[in-house]
Amino acid sequence: MKYALLIYAAEKDWAKKSNEEQGRVYNEYMAYTVELKKSGRLVSCEPLDPTSTATTIRVRNGKTVPTDGPFADTKEQLGGIYVVDVKDLNEAIAWASKIPDARTGSIEIRPLMNVPEM
């Protein structure tokens, strides 16, 4: 069963961190990803650039309308995604709990829809 682990954290807090602190969190993420890979549960992982680089588009009346910034202004922003293939929700929760940002931000666990045609 595949789940997306969506990492939500406050970008502001990240920017406030010293180089040293940022380096430490980075290393934690590397260690976590290696552990996940070794367990054979990792499908993919995609860290995202901050929302300051985001562009949101809508197509209205056949016209693409791009705007600067993320879809929604929220306290925490989507910062990255892991896709894992695990036994059940309990295992997904266990892996999500180990994500470094779980301690300060939030991890949303979403089952991937199983659409055979896609």
Place this chain on the structure above:
Amino acid sequence: MSEAAHALDRIFRAESGPVLATLIRVLGDFQLAEDALQDALAVALETWSKNGLPASPGAWLTTTARRKAVDRLRHLRIVEATSSELALSIRLDQEAYGALGEFEVSPVPDDQLRLIFTCCHPALSREAQIALTLRTLGGLSIAEIAHAFLINEATIAQRVARAKQKIARARIPYEIPDRESLGPRLDAVLSVLYLVFNEGYLATSRGHLVRSDLVADALRLARGLSALLPDEPEPLGLLALMLLHDSRREARVSDEGDLVLLEDQDRSKWKRPQIQEGVQLVEQALRMGRPGPYQVQSAIAAVHAEAATAGETDWRQIAVLYDQLLRYERTPVIELNRAVAISYAATPVEGLRLLKGIERTGALEQYAPFHLARADMFRRLGLNDDARECYRRALPFAQNDQVRRFIEKRLHGEAR
């Protein structure tokens, strides 16, 4: 309902929880299990009233329901079945008509534990946990749950349906948590059962007497849980707590429907056998040497229950127990209760001093019992003006009519 129908209803209610639990495991599908059980109950209603009860109603229902599930899936296979339903249908066919032939399936106690932990999984909202627990474990109908919680049926039905859908789609596992996570997962189960109990217990003071059914349901489920986890002390503590509270049910509401404080209750109305059982369970739990918040709360209830008169209450012991309870969870309400105990064990002045500290946090400003406790301490000191002021502050926050009437009476009584 005729007497026979009543008897059948009792059996259905007692059996459907365990049967459903096993069906969910065997079929791997909440909804299918529930539908199949309904089919089986319909057949049972017909055959049992004609031919009498089978030797083992539980096994009979499980086996029949399983067969009904196969029928349902066969039908689905023809109409429209998803690939997983198809696979399940084929597997069940092979099991049923394979070398073993048609074997009997009996409910297994472990399945009930699986069901309890699944219904109370932390990934479900508390409201969903409660509704699902009452529906699947308690065997209550959607209408009964709606009635008990004074919420409309459509809302409850939707809650249950959503929860079942989430269990299936997010794949919440059907299993007993391992040693490591049993503690926190069990806490969630105990809170659900205690909430059900309190909903019934506190509601009896609101004139909705029918809700006392919820007390019986909560007791039944707590009994079941402690039987399933005989080595865990906290379920025993919870069961004891429920029994001890419930033993006072008759005494805590007057003939006029007014609330009667513990100190004013007619203790001859307390149900002695229930107190005895409760006290015995507290002792049994505490002997396991792993105390927890429900055991401590039940110990407090036991100290009250064992006092022949209010004046003989061992408040010192109660204060010590509240100290211990605060170590598990430091909430303002527990601090309030501790202050009350100390106001009796020591002096009302000491109690008031503690309440002053709680007042500064502002956490209980809108909590009527806080102002009432304070009023009572002033009253005991003969400071009636201060007491009246506190009753006045409590009035807007009265939780129900009984409490409001109680406060009004005190206000008038003291005013004389």
